[in-house]
Amino acid sequence: MLRLFSVFLLAMFFALPAYAQEAEPAPDRSATGGAQTLEDIMRRQQGLEVDNSFRSSNTGNPTGGASPTDQLGTLGGASDPDLWRGLRFDSADITTQIQHPAATVLIQDTGMWWLQFREGPLTKYGFGLVLGTMALLVLFYLIRGRIRIDGEKTGRKILRFKSIERFAHWLLAGSFILLGLTGVISLLGRNFLIPALGPEGFSTIAIGAKWVHNNVSWAFMLAIVMIFVLWVVHNLPHRSDINWLLKGGGIFGGGHPPARKFNAGQKFIFWSVIILGGSISASGLSLLFPFELPMFAATFEKLNQFGIPQLLGLGELNTNLAPHTEMQYAQLWHAIVSFVLFAIVIAHIYIGSVGMEGAYDAMGSGEVEEQWAREHHSLWVEEVKSKEAKAGGSS
């Protein structure tokens, strides 16, 4: 799983500059006097990217026209098309009676890009990632089979997770699965549930899914805080992690590399949940309180300051985002990070259930077979035994 993720990151790292280099030169618009050409219209109709910079700044000059009181005076320096361009590119000076952050945006130009990305690449690659991970796990199971306890079972049990730890884990697990299911209904439900249930049937399910998603999210956020507080000490890097990683966790033979309470693979899961789950929570809060918690313009500004987009060949990111664009970015980020975390968690569910004998007990009863603990977390067992001996000696 670690190896796969590294390949994905590397592929993204090299693919982005390559993508940026493929940008086409600006088309010749001399035939239309600088206005949009048939090619621009056709590209837009085909859903291709159109550089609108030649139009977005062409919004007239309200103070430039001759005064209407003059002889042959005009009605101002901005024509109707200038005004519509101003509306479209969110630069017109709008006053509304509705006091709302998004009320002055009458046309949102990037909305179609968001819709097309949401229904195209996001869905395709998101589900591809999740289903691909499932297929790899099935393949892994067919090749490797269930990881058994190698040695003879002792019949003795060791307490691995306390009640509060198991509670936090299941609160996180239960809410994450529920949020995943309701998220998929919100994202794609209309595509596959309307044909099956009809618009009214889907409407009921969609309203229910939205309610569950919005409100169960608080349990997810609470659980993330709980597991962070409970387990962060055990998930700090340790020199034994290097050996564990070099031996691939002993998954394909090669013995059982020593590990503390959490091995390097589990630490990867932990930090994925904390970082990705934290990011999902942040974008989720932004969606939960529409237009109140925008975060992308500020993030893009920081990234531009550090030169990260420039390094990747993306140029400076646009920091002048309409309120709706903020929400659209939040939705896309929320879904993309959720798909990645879902793929990681599926691997975690596999190894904690059918993939490894004795692993489920750690979160089921909280007690594990001592032999299992010795094979997978030998350093932790030594720690526990040493503490028990000290406690026994002092009493």
Next chain:
Amino acid sequence: MREIFLAFAAMAVIAFGASYTLGEMGFSSQDQTTGGSVRLD
């Protein structure tokens, strides 16, 4: 198993509690997107 059921029960309590609290605080869609003269329900 007890912790699993406790966690699921807590999830339900938190969800209903959040919905009620946010509604009482005026964070419902109705309160956020309409004026006093508009009634959605």
